[in-house]
Amino acid sequence: MLNANPPTGRRMALVTILTLLGLCVAVVCGLAIGPIPIGTMRIIGSIFSRIGIGHSTLNSTQFSIVWQLRAPRLVLGLLAGAMLSVAGGTYQGVFRNPLADPYLLGVAAGAGLGATFAIMDIGGGTYTPTWTPLLAFAGAMVAVSITWIIGGRGLRSSASTLILAGVAVAALLTSLQTYLQQQASAQSLARVYIWLLGSLASASWSSVDLVLPYVLVCVMICVAAGRALDVMSVGEDESRSLGVPVRRVRFIVIAASSLGTAAIVSAVGLIGFVGIIVPHIVRLLVGTSYRRILPLSVAFGAAFLVFADTIARTVIAPSELPLGVVTALVGAPVFVLILSFRRQLVR
Amino acid sequence: MSIVNIDSLTVKAGNKILVSDVSLDIEPGTWCTIIGPNGAGKTSLVETLAGLRRAASGSVSISGTQLSTMNERERALVVSLVPQHPEIPAGMTVREYVSLGRSPYHGLLHAPSDNDRRIVDSVFERLSLQEFSERDVVTLSGGERQRMVLGRALAQSTSVIVLDEPITGLDLRHQMGLLELLKAQVEQCGLTVVATMHDLTLAGQFADRLVLLDKGKVVLDGPAGQVVRSHELAQCYGMNLRVIDVDGADVVVPVRS
Numbered sequence: 001m002l003n004a005n006p007p008t009g010r011r012m013a014l015v016t017i018l019t020l021l022g023l024c025v026a027v028v029c030g031l032a033i034g035p036i037p038i039g040t041m042r043i044i045g046s047i048f049s050r051i052g053i054g055h056s057t058l059n060s061t062q063f064s065i066v067w068q069l070r071a072p073r074l075v076l077g078l079l080a081g082a083m084l085s086v087a088g089g090t091y092q093g094v095f096r097n098p099l100a101d102p103y104l105l106g107v108a109a110g111a112g113l114g115a116t117f118a119i120m121d122i123g124g125g126t127y128t129p130t131w132t133p134l135l136a137f138a139g140a141m142v143a144v145s146i147t148w149i150i151g152g153r154g155l156r157s158s159a160s161t162l163i164l165a166g167v168a169v170a171a172l173l174t175s176l177q178t179y180l181q182q183q184a185s186a187q188s189l190a191r192v193y194i195w196l197l198g199s200l201a202s203a204s205w206s207s208v209d210l211v212l213p214y215v216l217v218c219v220m221i222c223v224a225a226g227r228a229l230d231v232m233s234v235g236e237d238e239s240r241s242l243g244v245p246v247r248r249v250r251f252i253v254i255a256a257s258s259l260g261t262a263a264i265v266s267a268v269g270l271i272g273f274v275g276i277i278v279p280h281i282v283r284l285l286v287g288t289s290y291r292r293i294l295p296l297s298v299a300f301g302a303a304f305l306v307f308a309d310t311i312a313r314t315v316i317a318p319s320e321l322p323l324g325v326v327t328a329l330v331g332a333p334v335f336v337l338i339l340s341f342r343r344q345l346v347r
Numbered sequence: 348m349s350i351v352n353i354d355s356l357t358v359k360a361g362n363k364i365l366v367s368d369v370s371l372d373i374e375p376g377t378w379c380t381i382i383g384p385n386g387a388g389k390t391s392l393v394e395t396l397a398g399l400r401r402a403a404s405g406s407v408s409i410s411g412t413q414l415s416t417m418n419e420r421e422r423a424l425v426v427s428l429v430p431q432h433p434e435i436p437a438g439m440t441v442r443e444y445v446s447l448g449r450s451p452y453h454g455l456l457h458a459p460s461d462n463d464r465r466i467v468d469s470v471f472e473r474l475s476l477q478e479f480s481e482r483d484v485v486t487l488s489g490g491e492r493q494r495m496v497l498g499r500a501l502a503q504s505t506s507v508i509v510l511d512e513p514i515t516g517l518d519l520r521h522q523m524g525l526l527e528l529l530k531a532q533v534e535q536c537g538l539t540v541v542a543t544m545h546d547l548t549l550a551g552q553f554a555d556r557l558v559l560l561d562k563g564k565v566v567l568d569g570p571a572g573q574v575v576r577s578h579e580l581a582q583c584y585g586m587n588l589r590v591i592d593v594d595g596a597d598v599v600v601p602v603r604s
Contacts, residue, residue, distance in 0.1 A: 241398065242450050244450070244455065287438050288439060
């Protein structure tokens, strides 16, 4: 399993170029593929016209389809893929645990409970979709805060105590959510399930506007933490002796990852698998340094989720597959493939 | 003037006293080894000196500044650590690992400077690590690994280096090799070494001074030759010890009673 020589700069450059190419292809696919066929070259022409190069040849219907329906969905997909992947990578680094994903500290359970609460409309009255993201976001942030407080008692925690606290908080909130679901009508239950599996179907420019500031800031903080996470790979005591304020770094990156993840989850529901699989795929390709893993996970995750969404909304069109199902269906074989070809890949 | 001042230091874990009222002044450019039976408090003492444990009472100062007033980065600029069981992160090259020692200088948001690289180069040369430079750290043997961990600590360019059982698990040749390398740093670069060791013969041969610790307290503190020949040493270990002179070197041998 071990290679005598970790990846070289040349392979890093190659992987970066291929990932960026993949990202460009994902963007074009996200805009070009759909029930109403619009030529790829005309889409590319329209993209360039938006940045002031050349003219768009799309008619007004096509223009609306591309820029009001597909584009916000694409951008939200890019943001969700980037954020979930970089948060997963950051969690794996800060907890030094390969099984860590962005939902580790209870974000998913908290958001799930909040969303279920909103969808089931516990307060009486009729179902108002606008409450779902708000309560999901609030639930996610409350869950992580509880985990931090009981697991960490402030800044003095060890990483494993925090993980265990996350497990307890997630179990508690999930059981509450299950109880609520049991009380739900068939219609509400269906809505809850759709939300739990994640979807970009309700993406709009306003949802993009809502999550964009969180995602931008949180992604930047996570990527900037790469060097600190590399030092922290020698363990808590040794990294302290190397000058790393371990607890402060842990607080900052957990806060950024959780906030960004909560924002994404509130907009698109619980998309599983991306946060755990993408950083691992990137790690297999470019080695274990978080300085390489985190920025590449941003690009790789963004492209991956857009491809997954393109599959989700086309294979059984006009219906859609749940995005969380597709990420696992596509992600698992890709991961296994890379794992089995790892020896050849790392040479 | 001494470089390390340990003043009435007491260290606790919960209610258990690990180090009790220890006072030591260590001169710059000297090698001080802490010896004593298992559970004597050696590791707790050096971990406190490295800033990893807090003093319950008393203080530890390096170059006149108390460790408790420094943040992690300031501490990493004055004292470095070679731990007993270092974590070896798979996938990192030996060069990347040794370069971690420069992180307190360039910070966590910046890349190493040319000066950082030059210092890492000189550490590689001094410890003859060049041939391993691009190897994955987990592929090194025990002896090479320990040399690399020492390299990281030397790259920190601190005036004091703390080593906890640095030769445990190494064969004789690697034990001697590592200690000779360290001795050269003390003699040529004026490094101050504070180490814990179980091998009393090697401890006596390399250290300028031995501090015998038992149940958290200093039992004896003096020149190596004097401490290894003391009856307190045998008493602490609860056994017969014989010291044999072999070509001017003291060899400590346990004898069955």
